[in-house]
Amino acid sequence: MMPVLEEKVLPKDGSLTVPVLIVGNGPSGICLSYLLSGYRPYLSPAAMEGSMLTLSFGSWMELPGLKLKDCVGEKRRNLRNNRVTPAEVAAYYQHFVSEMGLEKNFVPRSCLTSLCRINDVAKSEDASKRGVIQEKAQEEGSGAATRSLWEVRGYQKGSNGVQTPFLILAENVVLATGTQDEPVRLGVEGEELPYVCHSISEFETAIVHSRVSECSEAVLIVGAGLTAADAVLCAHHYGIPVLHIFRQAVTDPDLIFNQLPKVLYPEYHKVHQMMSQQNAGRDSASYRGYTSFPQHQVSSFKPDRKCVLERWDKCQTVVNVSMALVLIGANPRLTFLRDNGSYLGLNSKMPISCRYNPLQIHPYTYELLQEPNLFAMGPLVGDNFVRFVKGGALGITSCLVKRHKQQKEKVLAK
Numbered sequence: 001m002m003p004v005l006e007e008k009v010l011p012k013d014g015s016l017t018v019p020v021l022i023v024g025n026g027p028s029g030i031c032l033s034y035l036l037s038g039y040r041p042y043l044s045p046a047a048m049e050g051s052m053l054t055l056s057f058g059s060w061m062e063l064p065g066l067k068l069k070d071c072v073g074e075k076r077r078n079l080r081n082n083r084v085t086p087a088e089v090a091a092y093y094q095h096f097v098s099e100m101g102l103e104k105n106f107v108p109r110s111c112l113t114s115l116c117r118i119n120d121v122a123k124s125e126d127a128s129k130r131g132v133i134q135e136k137a138q139e140e141g142s143g144a145a146t147r148s149l150w151e152v153r154g155y156q157k158g159s160n161g162v163q164t165p166f167l168i169l170a171e172n173v174v175l176a177t178g179t180q181d182e183p184v185r186l187g188v189e190g191e192e193l194p195y196v197c198h199s200i201s202e203f204e205t206a207i208v209h210s211r212v213s214e215c216s217e218a219v220l221i222v223g224a225g226l227t228a229a230d231a232v233l234c235a236h237h238y239g240i241p242v243l244h245i246f247r248q249a250v251t252d253p254d255l256i257f258n259q260l261p262k263v264l265y266p267e268y269h270k271v272h273q274m275m276s277q278q279n280a281g282r283d284s285a286s287y288r289g290y291t292s293f294p295q296h297q298v299s300s301f302k303p304d305r306k307c308v309l310e311r312w313d314k315c316q317t318v319v320n321v322s323m324a325l326v327l328i329g330a331n332p333r334l335t336f337l338r339d340n341g342s343y344l345g346l347n348s349k350m351p352i353s354c355r356y357n358p359l360q361i362h363p364y365t366y367e368l369l370q371e372p373n374l375f376a377m378g379p380l381v382g383d384n385f386v387r388f389v390k391g392g393a394l395g396i397t398s399c400l401v402k403r404h405k406q407q408k409e410k411v412l413a414k
């Protein structure tokens with residue numbers, strides 16, 4: 001068993017040395033914390049066969065050792081395809097952490113703000129501070145060369161909202177921070193206006209506070225991914241009129257709806273039908289209050305809530321809206337790394353993105369090729385589904401355990 005970060009509260013003097021520090025509290029971080037705590041998934045051929053016959057969304061979201069169906073309520077168990085809501089999945093992950101006794105490994109409400117090697121810090125800081133950090137590392141008997149230690153800085157938010165800074169020295173750091181923190185922006189005039197939002201939760205808040213309703217002007221939804229589709233379904237559910245704009249043609253094979261099996265995803269199939277059947281200029285009224293604008297882009301947002309839309313042939317339409325939702329994807333926020341981590345990507349000249357430029361790792365150990373003792377997993381390395389994060393967790397655990405054993409053997413041999 002390998003200790004991770006076994007401190008609920010960070011030390012008051014702001015420093016601590018740990019063998020492995022995981023950044024991120026999503027499925028990747030939880031799964032790795034589980035394996036590093038000594039648990040090993042057990043796969044029996046019978047169990048695998050059984051799960052292959054009953055493959056479902058619910059079970060695809062599971063972490064090893066705890067069935068999701070045992071955590072969601074009785075009434076949900078017979079739902080078609082065993083699909084579950086995001087709230088149920090979130091509750092399952094929380095339950096997983098407490099059920100597996102992993103809470104001691106987590107430092108809640110904490111945000112990492114800077115990650116660099118001690119030597120890089122030492123170069124830029126005064127000699128006395130450098131001495132303190134190096135002494136601290138040796139005192140704690142980490143066994144690792146000071147060269148390989150990471151200096152991790154951040155803050156922990158108290159229940160009163162006060163931020164307390166911390167400093168942790170770590171032999172190994174694992175990035176499990178996901179890729180959802182920075183919504184992609186259109187980059188057009190007026191995008192910063194208050195009625196233009198970039199997350200579905202802002203839409204939900206507007207509904208709760210009756211800022212948008214059946215009687216208001218339409219909501220403009222920009223994008224043709226699953227999040228935009230969720231927003232369309234949400235608006236449709238509340239009878240809120242929708243103008244739906246996207247760049248592709250509805251028949252474009254790259255469109256996610258043209259890749260999803262209709263039987264498994266009936267609600268997304270319905271959105272695709274709406275997009276196809278009820279576009280601007282076509283007189284169909286099967287879906288009241290919905291109009292799609294295929295092969296259009298937003299040209300600008302005006303302060304008076306008018307939006308200028310432009311078709312592929314440059315033909316423009318001006319629409320009045322109550323709010324605009326730009327849901328065209330998200331990118332990771334790696335501001336705690338030099339150059340936002342772009343030097344670690346497959347293409348070092350491009351920003352990191354889960355689709356086009358994931359972090360470049362060793363295929364078995366998940367260690368970054370450019371930075372020894374720094375690992376990454378999940379969508380950051382292109383593993384975009386929860387069922388793939390287990391591979392990363394196993395690879396990193398196997399590598400760290402092997403190195404830990406080798407280190408111990410070296411010490412014993414002395």
Ligand SMILES: Cc1cc2nc3c(=O)[nH]c(=O)nc-3n(C[C@H](O)[C@H](O)[C@H](O)COP(=O)(O)OP(=O)(O)OC[C@H]3O[C@@H](n4cnc5c(N)ncnc54)[C@H](O)[C@@H]3O)c2cc1C
Pocket residue numbers: 023024025026027028029057060061110111112113176177178179180181226227333336377378379380383384385386387389
């Ligand atoms: C709308 C949507 C639907 C999806 N549906 C499915 C699905 O049906 N099936 C499926 O398998 N996958 C689905 N996914 C993908 C799935 O959510 C991801 O693969 C999974 O969440 C990745 O897990 P993760 O732990 O790597 O990252 P995340 O779940 O994104 O967790 C990362 C965590 O790290 C935190 N973090 C970031 N930066 C810092 C920092 N500096 N300091 C401290 N913490 C930080 C973040 O706030 C976040 O809480 C969906 C994703 C989206 C957006």
